[in-house]
Amino acid sequence: MSQLSSFPDQPCSLADYGWDEACEHAFTPHRAAGLIPARIVRAERGSCEAVTDDGILRVRIPATDDHGDALPSPCTGDWAALRPAGTATGTGTGTGGAGDGPVLHTVLERRTALVRSTASRTSHGQVLAANVDTVVVTVSLAAPLKHDRTERMLALAWESGAQPVVVLTKADQCADAERAAAEVAEVAPGVDVLVTSAVTGQGLDTLTAFLHGTVALLGPSGAGKSTLGNRLLGEDRLATGSVRDVDGKGRHTTAWRELLPLPGGGVLLDTPGLRAIGLHDTQDGLEQTFTEIERLAQDCRFTDCAHVGEPGCAVLAAVAADEVPQRRLDSYHRLLRESAYAASRTDARLRAGRDSVKKDITRHLRATYEFRERQL
Ligand SMILES: Nc1nc2c(ncn2[C@@H]2O[C@H](COP(=O)(O)OP(=O)(O)OP(=O)(O)O)[C@@H](O)[C@H]2O)c(=O)[nH]1
Numbered sequence: 400m401s402q403l404s405s406f407p408d409q410p411c412s413l414a415d416y417g418w419d420e421a422c423e424h425a426f427t428p429h430r431a432a433g434l435i436p437a438r439i440v441r442a443e444r445g446s447c448e449a450v451t452d453d454g455i456l457r458v459r460i461p462a463t464d465d466h467g468d469a470l471p472s473p474c475t476g477d478w479a480a481l482r483p484a485g486t487a488t489g490t491g492t493g494t495g496g497a498g499d500g501p502v503l504h505t506v507l508e509r510r511t512a513l514v515r516s517t518a519s520r521t522s523h524g525q526v527l528a529a530n531v532d533t534v535v536v537t538v539s540l541a542a543p544l545k546h547d548r549t550e551r552m553l554a555l556a557w558e559s560g561a562q563p564v565v566v567l568t569k570a571d572q573c574a575d576a577e578r579a580a581a582e583v584a585e586v587a588p589g590v591d592v593l594v595t596s597a598v599t600g601q602g603l604d605t606l607t608a609f610l611h612g613t614v615a616l617l618g619p620s621g622a623g624k625s626t627l628g629n630r631l632l633g634e635d636r637l638a639t640g641s642v643r644d645v646d647g648k649g650r651h652t653t654a655w656r657e658l659l660p661l662p663g664g665g666v667l668l669d670t671p672g673l674r675a676i677g678l679h680d681t682q683d684g685l686e687q688t689f690t691e692i693e694r695l696a697q698d699c700r701f702t703d704c705a706h707v708g709e710p711g712c713a714v715l716a717a718v719a720a721d722e723v724p725q726r727r728l729d730s731y732h733r734l735l736r737e738s739a740y741a742a743s744r745t746d747a748r749l750r751a752g753r754d755s756v757k758k759d760i761t762r763h764l765r766a767t768y769e770f771r772e773r774q775l
């Protein structure tokens with residue numbers, strides 16, 4: 400197996416990991432400053448691994464940046480500017496000893512971020528994955544459908560800023576997959592629902608066509624994420640079933656990466672934290688997950704209607720008329736409560752972080768358009 404320092408089997412182009420013209424444009428000032436672009440493929444305390452045009456390198460994370468300010472912790476999927484080996488300067492890099500490797504200079508603005516709330520009372524939320532474009536919400540057809548769980552994953556996906564797609568797995572184990580797909584589509588407005596089987600290959604070409612950019616797989620244990628990931632990768636890179644222990648440590652033994660280029664373009668992101676993600680403050684994500692309820696709520700008599708018994712409630716009227724299932728409203732209320740609880744433990748810093756993700760998206764889009772305009 401490969402050593403961490405050299406990966407002859409790894410593609411060494413940043414383009415394989417999603418680097419595009421918009422990234423290049425955003426990187427212009429860093430390039431001028433002699434920094435090199437990289438994407439974090441695995442983050443640890445104090446150091447990380449990043450892919451560059453020179454291959455995958457171990458990168459040291461200094462305690463502070465050149466101005467003495469704390470550096471944000473990089474996470475898998477982040478784009479970063481590295482100071483090449485032997486050129487380290489500044490207060491944060493004076494700890495010595497690692498003059499032979501590149502040093503993290505800064506983490507670039509995140510377009511999207513998958514965040515989980517931490518268990519501690521002083522929760523800041525933890526960014527598990529950055530710059531994910533497509534979240535694949537996996538739902539097994541070999542077990543009874545649990546719509547609440549699907550709705551929870553969709554809320555997380557929407558909240559991140561990425562585009563969700565629901566992938567029903569193990570269609571070979573289900574007598575009527577199309578009916579199941581129609582049922583799931585009801586709880587996933589605005590989201591495509593695809594039927595797949597890793598055993599028969601059903602739906603895999605369609606799925607490949609749907610995926611773009613950086614792709615993360617969300618779903619409960621046993622839903623078939625690793626099996627699906629391996630089919631998309633075209634080789635067995637992810638440990639499936641009982642081979643892997645719960646937190647993914649089973650994979651540390653080999654040259655374990657959390658970002659893997661897909662043969663048809665795009666990048667698969669698979670980080671152990673995503674496998675145990677809980678619901679974070681996902682107010683906006685819930686609004687997108689339950690769009691039909693949000694739409695109905697505009698016709699409630701009271702603008703702050705909670706849809707629990709108020710007169711003139713359009714949502715309850717729709718439930719009474721069987722236009723919205725009671726289960727769906729119950730799920731909406733439960734996830735909102737869960738989200739509000741998470742939010743109440745969350746300090747202003749996290750909120751600022753979330754807002755900055757949105758600003759980053761706007762900024763990124765603006766940069767893209769400016770770039771395109773300059774190409775015309
Ligand atoms: N019949 C059938 N079995 C499948 C399919 N996809 C996955 N499986 C089986 O389902 C089990 C779980 O699959 P995994 O890919 O390990 O599931 P996972 O979502 O990665 O699970 P965790 O790693 O625990 O999160 C394995 O025994 C797979 O062989 C499929 O399309 N059809």
Ligand SMILES: [Zn+2]
Pocket residue numbers: 696699700704705706707709711712713714715
């Ligand atoms: Zn109402």
